[in-house]
Amino acid sequence: MKVREIVAVVLVVVILAGCLGQHEVKISKMKYAKLFSIEKHDGYVVVTDSEGRKIVLWKDKKPDVKADLFVKIPVKRVVALSTIDVAYLKAVNCTDAIVGVVSAKKWYLEGIEEKIANGKIVEVGKARSPDYEKILALKPDVVFVDAKFSGSDVIKKFKSLGIPYVACDSWLERHPLGRVEWVKFFAAFFDREREAEKYFNSVENRILEIQNTVGKEKKVKVVYALVLKGRVTIPGGQSYHSKLVEIAGGDYIFKDLNSTKYVQVNAEELIARTAEADVYIAIYMGKPIKSKNDLIEEVPGLAETRPFKEDRVYAMQPWVWQRIHRIDEIVEDLAAILHPELFPQHKLTMFKKV
Secondary structure (H helix, E strand, O other), X not given: XXXXXXXXXXXXXXXXXXXXXXXXXXXXXXXXXXXXXXXXXXXXXXXXXXOOOEEEEEOOOOOOOOOXXXXXXXXXXXXXXXXXXXXXXXXXXXXXXXXXXXXXXXXXXXXXHHHHHOOOOEEOEEOOEXXXXXXXXXXXXXXXXOHHHHOHHHHXXXXXXXXXXXXXXXXXXXXXXXXHOHXXXXXXXXXXXXXXXXXXXXXXXXXXXXXXXXXXXXXXXXXXXXXEOOEEEEEOOOOHHHHHHHXXXXXXXXXXXXXXXXXXXXXXXXXXXXHOOOEEEEOOOOOOOOOHHHHHHHOHHHHHOHHHHOOOEEEEOOOHHHHHHHHHHHHXXXXXXXXXXXXXXXXXXXXXXX
16 A cells, blocks of 8 residues: 555544544524523533523533533522522422522412421522521522622622522513523423423414414504602613513503613603503512502502503513513413403403503
């Protein structure tokens, strides 16, 4: 064999060996969520949380790679520092792994209050001031925390105490289905990606079906507002609430507010905008709205606006934030509120007429 042929054969062998030695990486692209990612490697999974930290999830052999945190899966003991996070665990039937939860005024998710009462789940304080000793005593495999909400002081304390935490700020996703898609993130810690995919697809399909139903109808003008202790706060035009209204066949009256966050406006502007609207929806943030008078007492001028005169005023139910995994139900309620003629048999579950 000639020297050139020998060299060529050797090069082919080296190249093949290199290719065979490479690990296959499958990147699971999210359709709507922007704040997390999942990469599947041979023998382990890398999830990137909402703080950009790399968390390696492994089952049989801990991989020799760089990461911010290593977690053996499926996890057996978790602490959830947000009611929203518990909702995601509920969606993939993983609430049995919960050993600690944020302290809440009331739990609407089935089974949580009962487990707290019998000691199977421990309340570990508020999201912004948790009881670190209680968390340490629970020896969690991981703590799910909404890092942006809990704040940097909590995160620093977790780091100093060596508490394994994962940042999951799903509430910052702008698209409603982006929030639902976080079920895939939580499921990865339990090795239940297939269940999460099936769950997400069912919710997405229902929402798209509703969107198609209302798509050709005239847009109904909607106000979303939080009125509390004399302050008026409005979701921005690029916010989650604005997108919900759009999907349900509405025209968000404050869509010109260029923000993804809540924006404070004065009472006069709220009255002027509500006068142009068809429907008024009160946001729930700790204080239930029992009747229109609760809103009129805060902003008297609302009484003379169209939604209040025509009896089209609604409020979120107190449990809506604990059912964020059922955004399909939220969208269907909204669609029925805006286009009642298309959903004559529908009964509201996430909102109520006030």
